[in-house]
Structures are given as C-alpha cells and as structure tokens.
Amino acid sequence: xxxxxxxxxxxxxxxxxxxxxxxxxxxxxxxxxxxxxxxxxxxxxxxxxxxxxxxxxxxxxxxxxxxxxxxxxxxxxxxxxxxxxxxxxxxxxxxxxxxxxxxxxxxxxxxxxxxxxxxxxxxxxxxxxxxxxxxxxxxxxxxxxxxxxxxxxxxxxxxxxxxxxxxxxxxxxxxxxxxxxxxxxxxxxxxxxxxxxxxxxxxxxxxxxxxxxxxxxxxxxxxxxxxxxxxxxxxxxxxxxxxxxxxxxxxxxxxxxxxxxxxxxxxxxxxxxxxxxxxxxxxxxxxxxxxxxxxxxxxxxxxxxxxxxxxxxxxxxxxxxxxxxxxxxxxxxxxxxxxxxxxxxxxxxxxxxxxxxxxxxxxxxxxxxxxxxxxxxxx
Ligand SMILES: [Zn+2]
Numbered sequence: 192x193x194x195x196x197x198x199x200x201x202x203x204x205x206x207x208x209x210x211x212x213x214x215x216x217x218x219x220x221x222x223x224x225x226x227x228x229x230x231x232x233x234x235x236x237x238x239x240x241x242x243x244x245x246x247x248x249x250x251x252x253x254x255x256x257x258x259x260x261x262x263x264x265x266x267x268x269x270x271x272x273x274x275x276x277x278x279x280x281x282x283x284x285x286x287x288x289x290x291x292x293x294x295x296x297x298x299x300x301x302x303x304x305x306x307x308x309x310x311x312x313x314x315x316x317x318x319x320x321x322x323x324x325x326x327x328x329x330x331x332x333x334x335x336x337x338x339x340x341x342x343x344x345x346x347x348x349x350x351x352x353x354x355x356x357x358x359x360x361x362x363x364x365x366x367x368x369x370x371x372x373x374x375x376x377x378x379x380x381x382x383x384x385x386x387x388x389x390x391x392x393x394x395x396x397x398x399x400x401x402x403x404x405x406x407x408x409x410x411x412x413x414x415x416x417x418x419x420x421x422x423x424x425x426x427x428x429x430x431x432x433x434x435x436x437x438x439x440x441x442x443x444x445x446x447x448x449x450x451x452x453x454x455x456x457x458x459x460x461x462x463x464x465x466x467x468x469x470x471x472x473x474x475x476x477x478x479x480x481x482x483x484x485x486x487x488x489x490x491x492x493x494x495x496x497x498x499x500x501x502x503x504x505x506x507x508x509x510x511x512x513x514x515x516x517x518x519x520x521x522x523x524x525x526x527x528x529x530x531x532x533x534x535x536x537x538x539x540x541x542x543x544x545x546x547x548x549x550x551x552x553x554x555x556x557x558x559x560x561x562x563x564x565x566x567x568x569x570x
Pocket of ligand 1: 226
C-alpha cells in the first residue's frame with residue numbers, strides 16, 4: 192500500500208509540474224461541471240472531498256449539481272436542497288445548478304430552486320430518459336431564457352444522436368445560454384454545425400479522448416469552450432492536463448486560455464456578456480508522432496477495459512502500450528516516451544489495488560493527453 196501510494200505520487204509529480212508551467216500565471220480557474228451527493232451507480236462526492244480536489248490543483252470555483260441520486264423522487268427536490276445548502280455554506284466557492292426531471296414538475300422545481308439561490312439548470316437526457324425532439328424540455332428552455340440562467344446538458348456517452356432535437360429547441364430559445372457537457376461528443380459534428388450561430392452555446396471539456404478536444408477546437412470558437420472535469424468521474428488534475436495540453440497543441444494565446452480556464456464561466460455566472468467568438472483556432476488535421484500514435488491506440492483500448500471495470504481486458508493492451516513506449520530510436524519524442532514508460536510502471540504497480548482504480552485511470556488519461564499532443568506542441 193505504501194509502495195503503491197509512493198509510486199503514484201512519483202508518477203503524478205511531473206504532470207502536476209507541467210500543469211503549473213502551462214497555466215497562465217494568475218489565471219482564475221472555474222470548474223464548470225461537478226456533482227455533489229450520491230449516485231445510483233455507487234459513486235458519491237462530499238463538499239469536503241470536492242474542496243480537496245479543487246485545492247490540490249488550485250481551482251478556485253465550481254459549478255455544482257446533484258448526481259443521479261437514489262433519493263431523487265419526486266422532482267429531484269431532496270438532492271437539489273442538499274446541493275443548495277452545501278453551496279450556501281461554501282462562502283461563494285460553489286455555484287449551485289438545479290437538476291430537473293422533465294417528467295416531474297420541472298418548472299415548479301426550477302422556480303423553487305432559483306428562488307433559493309440556484310444559478311442554472313442541469314438536464315441529463317440519458318439518466319432522465321427524455322428526448323428534446325418530444326418537446327418536453329421546451330418549457331424549461333423558456334424559463335431559462337426568461338430568468339437569464341444557463342442550462343448545462345449531458346451530451347456525452349450513452350445516448351442516441353441528440354443533435355437535431357436539441358438544436359431545434361436551443362434555436363427556438365436563443366436567450367437561454369447552454370453548456371453542452373463532455374465536448375458534446377454525443378453529436379459533436381452536428382451540434383457544432385447547427386449551433387454555430389447560437390449566441391451563447393458553450394462546450395465543456397470533461398471527456399476522455401484528447402482527440403475530442405482537438406476536434407472541438409477545430410469546430411467551435413475557443414471563446415465558447417470551457418474547462419470542466421466532472422468530479423467524481425473525473426478530477427481537476429486530469430481535466431486540467433487534458434485542456435492545457437490541447438490548448439498548447441492548438442497554439443491558444445494566454446488571454447484566450449484564461450477565458451477557457453475560467454474567464455468565460457465567470458462572465459456567464461456573473462450575468463456579464465460573453466467575449467465575441469472568433470473562428471476556430473485549429474484546422475482539422477492532427478499532428479501526432481507515429482510512435483506515440485501506437486501508444487495512443489493501445490492506451491485507448493486499455494482505457495476502455497478500465498472504464499468497463501474489466502481489469503483482465505485492460506492488461507493485454509496495457510502491456511502493448513508499455514512495449515510501444517520502449518524505443519531506442521525515439522525520433523524526437525524520447526522525453527514523452529520515457530515519461531509514459533515511467534507512468535505505466537506506476538499504473539502496473541497500483542492497478543490491482545481496488546482503492547487505486549481511479550488513480551490508475553487518471554494516469555492512463557494523462558498518458559493519452561500527453562501522447563496525442565506531443566508532436567503538435569514540440570514541432
Ligand atoms: Zn456529469
């Protein structure tokens with residue numbers, strides 16, 4: 192156990208040092224997507240645990256809302272009240288959003304929560320199994336438009352294509368600012384195209400694949416992309432590493448990076464106008480070292496096994512990933528391959544410890560972010 196935490200600490204240190212170096216000095220970081228409370232899937236996060244995660248990477252502020260709470264009926268009222276109370280005790284560090292179920296009195300619940308200090312709305316079309324095309328969310332959009340509060344929408348894995356129904360309702364209520372979570376990977380191509388003219392649609396960066404963020408930077412204005420890590424499923428450490436590496440690969444200037452890390456969310460939550468959008472900063476092609484592309488391919492397979500909780504199916508590709516990182520002729524990417532080798536040794540040392548599942552996952556995530564962006568950053 193001591194060996195495992197020691198290996199973990201040593202593996203994390205260089206990534207954390209790099210985060211400090213890539214982050215513009217004095218930048219205020221806002222976590223745009225964090226859950227508090229309990230989830231049906233067994234995950235949970237207390238306000239103190241979230242505070243510790245934020246403190247570890249110097250994140251000042253977080254938007255918070257409930258998980259898929261087993262005590263959510265009726266109308267999410269109990270989990271919403273808990274989140275409102277925790278935010279009330281946070282001395283302004285947490286901004287609460289009310290989670291709504293479109294099938295359970297959403298307007299009354301939204302009004303109740305907004306009166307008590309909620310500053311936005313969270314919708315999860317998969318967990319609450321509804322479709323925007325059915326019109327069930329129209330009243331919620333109308334209310335958000337009228338109240339001038341944003342709606343954060345799960346747009347990640349586990350859903351059929353949602354883009355058309357969601358775009359239609361978003362364009363019917365353009366005064367309701369949107370935050371499409373998880374880089375909108377549920378339908379990134381269609382959503383970024385159809386919502387290109389929407390005045391206030393933001394994309395949060397909480398996702399696993401660096402190519403989703405590089406893709407987003409090629410499809411959406413950087414002024415509409417906001418850092419997020421989705422605790423307890425992700426952590427600021429890995430979320431920050433992902434966005435900072437991708438931003439460096441895209442050549443974002445410091446002022447724009449400040450907006451991505453917290454400036455844009457600060458404006459949105461403060462009811463101030465967003466900065467005018469500019470053209471996407473990247474073009475579509477991605478610059479990746481061939482050596483590191485092999486690492487990324489096996490890393491993605493390993494990641495899939497870990498994500499499914501299937502350790503056995505993760506071991507084979509993990510060995511191949513480690514093999515791909517061993518290279519006596521590194522062709523300019525030696526330091527990245529070396530760091531990945533060392534990190535994978537730590538992953539191998541902790542992977543069997545049930546308490547170390549998340550750290551193993553987090554280290555893998557950072558290896559993918561590093562490998563996918565190295566050549567674009569150094570060339
Ligand atoms: Zn989430």
